[in-house]
Amino acid sequence: MKVVIFDLDGTLIDSAPDLHRAANLVLQSEGLPAISFEQARSFIxxxxADLMRKVMRASGLGDDAGEHARLLAKFMGHYEGEPGLTTLYPGVVDAxxxxEAMGCTMGLCTNKPEQPTRIALRHFGLDRYMQAVASGDTLPQRKPDPAPLHHVARALADGTALYVGDSEVDxxxxxxxxxPFAIYTEGYRKTPLEALPHAHAFDHWDRLPDIVAAHFADAVA
Ligand SMILES: O=C(O)COP(=O)(O)O
Ligand SMILES: [Mg+2]
Structure with missing residues (x-):
């Protein structure tokens, strides 16, 4: 059984422009200066909830829990609509x-909350490929805790799985x-590739099917 589980932001979709936009709409409504795209991207x-906490700190708003809940609700209000600025990375759907044609069973393990995860998967036609999904609020734990990844792997099969993601967290x-981990090098990683444990690395989605085929051929051998 070939099980492949994907991360979402920075791996399948480039969602940073919408996250940046939503963060700045919150700041604008509070009469505060915008944050840069690079800052927003580094907060993903x-x-x-964590992104909003980092936005608050960067804007000198501190750590107050009530304020955080209020601003996070605003942020989700701006973010949860159709993903207007978000794009699929090149080659994702073909890959x-x-x-699927190779017989892989696929799932998703993301820290993005369930509602926007569902909207993004449907918007980009990825939902039909994902047989099991764990989002940031599906379980009490979220990545880098291994529980959500185990949850998806167990839901799909007991066979060997490969996780495909872009970041330190993944x-x-x-x-x-x-x-085992395959890293997409064009996402939101901040650490040099060599410093992150990975079995495979790829910079274009065209390359992933061959990596997966070789991975599971070796796993069986
Ligand atoms: O929403 C985030 O901050 C990260 O989402 P990801 O786990 O899909 O990369
Ligand atoms: Mg990611």
């Missing part, structure tokens, strides 16, 4: 179709889960 990885999650 641990989910929406998923090829993996590399740590896969390592703690004991699941």
């Amino acid at each position: 990885g641990h989910g929406a 998923l179709a090829r993996l 590399a740590e999650t896969a390592e703690r889960a004991g699941i």
Whole structure:
């Protein structure tokens, strides 16, 4: 059984422009200066609540829990609509179709909350490929805790799985889960590639089907 589990932001979709826009709409409504695109991008990885906490700190708003809840609700209001500025990375849909034709069973493990995860998967026609999904609020734990990745792997099969992601969080999650990791190098990673544990690396989605085929051929051998 070939099980491939994907991260979402920075891996399948480039969602940073919409996350940046939503963060700045919150700041604008509070009469505060905008944050840069690079700042917003660097805040992605641990989910929406964490991103909003980092936006608050960067804007000198501190850490107050009530303020955080209020601003996070505003942020989700701006973010949860159709993903207007978000794009699929080149070659994603072709790669998923090829993996499906190869007999792979596929799932998703993201820190993005459930509602926007569902909207994004449907918007980009990825929902039909994902047989099991764990979002940032599906379980009490989220990545880099290995629980959500184990949850998806168990829901799909007991066979060997491969996790495909873009970030430090994904590399740590896969390592703690004991699941081999393939890293997409064009996402939101901040650490040099060599410093992150990974079994495979790829810079274009065209390359993933061959990597997956070789990975599972070796796993069986
Ligand atoms: O929403 C985030 O911060 C990260 O989402 P991801 O786990 O899909 O990369
Ligand atoms: Mg990611």
